[in-house]
Amino acid sequence: MPARRSPLALHGGTPVHDGGWPAWPQAPEATLTMLKEAATSRRWAISGAYTGTPSFERRFADAFASYHQVPYAVPTTNGSAALTIAMEALGAGPGTEVIVPGLTWVACASSAAALGATPVLVDVDPETLSISADAAKAAVTDRTVAILVVHAYCSGADIDAFLELSRSTGIPLIEDCSQAHGAEWKGRKVGTYGTIGVFSLQQTKVLTSGEGGVAITSDDDLYDRLQQYRANGRRWAARPVLHQLELEDIGTFEGHNHAMSEFHAAVALSQLDYLDAQSEIRSGNAHILNGLLEHIPGVSTVPAPAGLTRRTYYDYVIRLDSDLLGPVPVGRVADAMAAELGMFFETLDAPLNANPLYGPLKSPRTPRSTAVREDLDPARFPLPAATAAFHTCFAFLHQALLGSAEDMEAIATAVEKVVRNIDRLQDGPKGAMR
Numbered sequence: 001m002p003a004r005r006s007p008l009a010l011h012g013g014t015p016v017h018d019g020g021w022p023a024w025p026q027a028p029e030a031t032l033t034m035l036k037e038a039a040t041s042r043r044w045a046i047s048g049a050y051t052g053t054p055s056f057e058r059r060f061a062d063a064f065a066s067y068h069q070v071p072y073a074v075p076t077t078n079g080s081a082a083l084t085i086a087m088e089a090l091g092a093g094p095g096t097e098v099i100v101p102g103l104t105w106v107a108c109a110s111s112a113a114a115l116g117a118t119p120v121l122v123d124v125d126p127e128t129l130s131i132s133a134d135a136a137k138a139a140v141t142d143r144t145v146a147i148l149v150v151h152a153y154c155s156g157a158d159i160d161a162f163l164e165l166s167r168s169t170g171i172p173l174i175e176d177c178s179q180a181h182g183a184e185w186k187g188r189k190v191g192t193y194g195t196i197g198v199f200s201l202q203q204t205k206v207l208t209s210g211e212g213g214v215a216i217t218s219d220d221d222l223y224d225r226l227q228q229y230r231a232n233g234r235r236w237a238a239r240p241v242l243h244q245l246e247l248e249d250i251g252t253f254e255g256h257n258h259a260m261s262e263f264h265a266a267v268a269l270s271q272l273d274y275l276d277a278q279s280e281i282r283s284g285n286a287h288i289l290n291g292l293l294e295h296i297p298g299v300s301t302v303p304a305p306a307g308l309t310r311r312t313y314y315d316y317v318i319r320l321d322s323d324l325l326g327p328v329p330v331g332r333v334a335d336a337m338a339a340e341l342g343m344f345f346e347t348l349d350a351p352l353n354a355n356p357l358y359g360p361l362k363s364p365r366t367p368r369s370t371a372v373r374e375d376l377d378p379a380r381f382p383l384p385a386a387t388a389a390f391h392t393c394f395a396f397l398h399q400a401l402l403g404s405a406e407d408m409e410a411i412a413t414a415v416e417k418v419v420r421n422i423d424r425l426q427d428g429p430k431g432a433m434r
Contacts, residue, residue, distance in 0.1 A: 004413050008421050009339035016340040016417060017410035024399035025208050030273065034266040044262045046231065047247060050240040056265035058236070063272055064214055068189045068197070072223040073216045075265060076230050079178050079200025081258035082213035083111040083148075085229040086174050086196040088253075089222050090146045092117040099139050099147040101131035103386035105349055106357040108148055108176060113360040113376060117145070121352050121381035129153045129302055129317065129348075129389050133161035140169055149173050151180035151190055153317045153348075153395070154286070156308040159185045159193050174198060181207045182279050184310035191216055196226070201268055206282075206314055206398055207275050209268035212260055224250075230258040282313040282401035285408050289316070289401075292412035298324035299415060317348070317395045318415060324422065325392060332425045333418060334394040340414035343400055348393050351386040353378045 007013030038056055043049065046057045057075055065073035076082045092098050094116035100109045102121040109119035122135035130152045140147075147166070149157045166173050175194035177183065183190045191197025199205075201212030215226050227235035233255045234247040260268075293299050298321040304311055320330065334345040352358050360366055360376040367373070374380070400407065418425075 004417050008336055008418065008424060010336045011424065015342060016414040017407070018342055021341075021343050021407070022399045022402040024397070024402075025203060025210070025271075026274075028270070028274070031267055031270040034270045035263060038262045038266040041262065046259050046262075047245065048262075049243050050246045052242050055246065056262045056269060057260055060260075060265040060269040060272070061214075063269055065216060067272065067275075068192050068216055070192055070197075070216050070218045072218065072226075073214050074223070074226040074230055075260035075268070076213040076215065076258045077260060077264075078211045079176075079198065079202060079213040080107040080111055081230065082198040082200070082215045083107060083174075083176065084115065085226050085255075085258060086198050086215050087112055087115055087117065087146060088229045089196065089225040090172050090174070092145050095143065096145045097141060097143045099136050099144060100352070101148065101150050101152070101386075102352045102381060102383035103129060103349065103389060104131075104150045104152060104176075104352070105178070106352065106355055108150060109352050109358050109378070110360070112148075113363070114365065118143075118375050119352075119360075119378075120144070121378060121383060123383045123385045124152075124389070125158070126385040126388065127303055128155040128157070128305055129393075130155055130157040132385070133158050133165055136162070137165050140165075140171065144169075144171050147171055147173050148176055149194060150176040150178075151183060153179065153302050153315055154311055154313045155302045155304045156180060156183060156185065156190060156311075158305050158307070159190070160307060163193060172196070178202075178205060179314040180312045181205065181314075182275055182310070183308065183312040185307050187309055192218070195219065196222060201264075204314075204397055206279065206312060207268070207271055209260075209264040209271065212264045212268055225253060228253045229255040231255055232257055278402060279312060282398055283311065285401045285403065285405070286311075286313045286316065288405055289408040289411060292408060293318065293415060296412070296416050296419060298419060313401050314398050315395045316398065316401065317393050319389075319393045320419070322388075322392055324419065326422075326426075328422055328425045330391055330394050333422070336418045336421075336425055337394065337396075337414055340417060341410060343396060345394055345396050348390050348395060351383045351390055353381045353383050354387075 009015040061073040098112040112119040173194035175197045177191040178200035197216045233251040237248040240246040337345040
């Protein structure tokens with residue numbers, strides 16, 4: 001019996017695809033060579049002595065800045081650290097507010113809360129699933145010090161609308177491009193429109209060093225602040241001296257150790273060379289898959305706003321009509337898809353007003369003041385579009401898009417098979433609503 005006509009693989013039927021998928025992360029010879037160079041360099045951190053050659057951290061910073069055509073990049077331990085130093089540099093702290101999309105990774109809100117600021121959760125655009133400019137505008141107060149614009153789910157926020165909002169209010173934008181490395185708005189890289197752009201280099205990202213992050217800016221003063229916040233109040237010396245530390249003690253701001261290691265910087269630098277070529281393969285396969293899925297009733301994908309002239313495919317999202325789903329949890333659909341294809345599927349992040357990973361009221365750092373706790377309570381923010389997306393969308397990660405056209409046909413066939421048998425998913429385990 002052909003796989004598409006057999007019972008669901010989740011129920012013992014024949015899977016649609018069992019041939020394996022492209023691996024991620026990938027470690028080409030160039031990455032291994034740079035790792036060895038870092039290991040034998042006698043310098044494993046930016047706080048190590050200058051050896052007479054540029055550190056991998058500085059080499060990666062220069063390359064990443066050049067890729068975005070901005071003067072400055074500051075690598076960090078992870079994307080959360082990049083968010084933290086960006087918010088600090090713009091004045092986030094007790095008594096201030098940072099506007100954050102309600103459908104995104106938890107660190108976007110928890111980084112602000114950890115600084116003592118209030119994350120103000122706003123809804124997303126129901127079509128693109130990125131932060132809504134109208135919702136952000138309605139949330140602005142005299143305490144707002146930054147708006148976090150997250151480009152999400154292979155789409156992007158309306159940068160033109162956010163630039164107008166920033167101009168009219170004087171509130172700076174932080175662009176979180178952790179799902180959008182290399183994406184472009186009207187031919188210019190995202191991350192360069194905001195006052196600061198931030199990126200994660202965590203293992204699943206399309207540019208990865210295992211763990212890592214970067215903040216970019218074109219502002220001299222902010223560059224100085226970002227450096228000090230990421231290195232305990234230190235910044236790069238203008239003229240390094242052999243066998244001496246390359247960092248100079250400034251201490252204008254109290255920083256913390258958010259600095260990227262030389263090993264992570266070496267991996268990131270080597271991987272940057274492959275980013276655009278891999279992105280082209282993903283885009284081509286996404287185009288094929290988009291065309292296949294549009295013929296399946298009740299199934300759709302996330303559109304891009306007109307200004308997004310180059311998309312990055314990180315978390316490929318498939319949306320089902322609520323009428324088609326009925327009482328079936330979308331997590332159960334993700335489980336069925338994983339069984340058909342032998343690869344990872346997940347639901348979207350739970351909205352931050354009901355996300356178990358975002359609990360500022362559970363933190364011992366949160367003041368006991370009733371007023372502060374009421375301010376921080378995420379449940380006070382209604383997020384109808386984010387909630388609807390959480391209950392109707394599921395996704396797979398980008399490495400599958402490095403496969404073949406036949407692989408895309410297998411994904412579409414699995415969707416069609418699961419949709420045809422969706423009523424059979426009402427019984428049994430409900431699946432993880434990840």
